[in-house]
């Protein structure tokens with residue numbers, strides 16, 4: 136591995152454009168998006184509803200095709216990266232299969248990717264422990280709370296060795312306490328695995344607490360208005376949220392959001 | 401308990417209405433018989449009675465009312481007559497007897513099951529094709545719908561004649577008609593079921609780079625199970641109707657359809673009604689059986705609690 140490939144961004148968007156053709160005319164979901172995400176970064180996307188956060192993540196995942204610009208993932212096109220199973224994707228809803236137990240849900244990607252039965256068993260056990268769900272493997276999804284289901288869906292995305300994790304508002308529907316807890320766990324997991332994480336959220340504290348980089352977006356057309364590199368240390372206890380540095384970053388994010396809003400009010 | 405009371409109340413109401421309906425339906429025949437036997441009937445002339453209302457006749461000859469529930473060949477047999485006939489032709493007859501309803505029921509049932517199996521298999525295959533191929537979606541679905549608008553009574557004799565001319569007879573033509581009726585609900589239900597996974601679940605499999613067959617086996621097929629069972633229940637009832645209809649135009653000698661036909665040739669209304677009831681009981685058993693299988697399967701899949 137050369138030093139050049141080490142410094143090459145894992146995800147790189149240049150002048151990315153995406154226009155949806157709808158019955159009510161074109162919707163400019165992404166306009167001129169430029170962004171580079173390095174290996175091991177934790178990047179949050181924040182912005183008002185409809186600013187294209189989900190759309191950007193879906194472009195990275197090759198679930199949506201950009202209409203302009205270039206996008207590379209691991210130095211490949213997004214679709215090649217998808218076929219190489221380069222990322223795990225956590226959707227806003229847990230989306231567990233009701234006819235599979237939690238453990239079987241986690242084995243779903245492993246079955247598809249052809250892991251051996253023994254390997255499946257081992258990995259399912261490991262990731263269940265990772266998300267604090269050890270002992271729930273044989274339960275069916277309806278027997279778990281919403282937060283537990285969401286953790287199971289994260290475990291599912293972690294079960295195979297993708298070094299990118301894309302998460303679209305994974306904790307959006309959860310209460311504050313559970314959310315704090317999951318945020319802590321997510322940070323610990325990130326530190327342990329060294330994955331590159333793209334994370335969509337509506338919550339400023341969540342974005343600041345988790346990220347090394349915060350991408351502030353604004354709608355109509357969806358674009359990036361600010362990219363903030365967080366000065367916070369990698370080690371983050373929950374009470375870091377009361378420090379002046381934290382409050383300052385949060386302030387800058389809020390300013391960025393307000394400026395984006397001001398455009399169309 | 402409350403449910404049982406409700407069910408019994410409805411049953412009782414039906415029986416009461418049925419007995420009541422027997423009176424006007426049968427009174428004229430009864431009065432004619434009674435007159436021949438020498439009883440005093442008002443009015444005495446059959447010609448006068450013909451133009452009178454049945455209810456008026458019954459009121460004026462109330463002595464004859466019990467006889468309306470005990471005729472040999474009533475227009476409308478009373479419930480107990482049908483029940484007795486059912487009992488005599490099932491429990492009290494040897495199964496091998498040509499008068500045993502169990503024998504005739506089995507003949508119809510075997511055609512029903514064969515037809516149901518063919519129809520279900522065909523329906524699932526067509527549904528899989530329709531879901532995976534746009535061409536099939538556009539070309540097969542309209543024909544499937546059209547096929548169900550043709551009255552089966554008109555089609556059944558043709559199917560039997562055509563198959564007979566190429567040397568096929570016996571259970572197969574009946575099964576074909578039965579399959580013809582039962583494949584449609586299966587197609588409709590399976591298409592809906594196979595398409596029931598939402599965009600997110602499909603996207604998830606896309607992120608795993610799953611093949612089409614993996615999407616089918618791991619997502620579409622399990623997701624379609626509740627839909628499949630709903631249509632199987634409709635399908636099996638349709639299969640039974642198909643098998644009975646298939647027995648009518650052949651002048652078949654065996655089967656519930658044959659019993660219906662023979663009963664109507666000879667004015668044996670009690671026989672017709674008992675064959676009807678046998679068919680209804682058979683259908684209820686089949687649907688109930690499928691319901692049990694459904695419960696067991698969905699429970700094993702974790703989809704029923």
Ligand SMILES: Nc1ncnc2c1ncn2[C@@H]1O[C@H](COP(=O)(O)OP(=O)(O)OP(=O)(O)O)[C@@H](O)[C@H]1O
Nearest residue numbers: 155157162164183184185186187188189190191357
């Ligand atoms: N498949 C689609 N077809 C047409 N328009 C779409 C489609 N997906 C998204 N859009 C439009 O693109 C814009 C951006 O949508 P996107 O879902 O990316 O927003 P978002 O930032 O994720 O919003 P939210 O915070 O509400 O999830 C919106 O105006 C939306 O209506």
Ligand SMILES: [Mg+2]
Nearest residue numbers: 188189190303
């Ligand atoms: Mg979104």
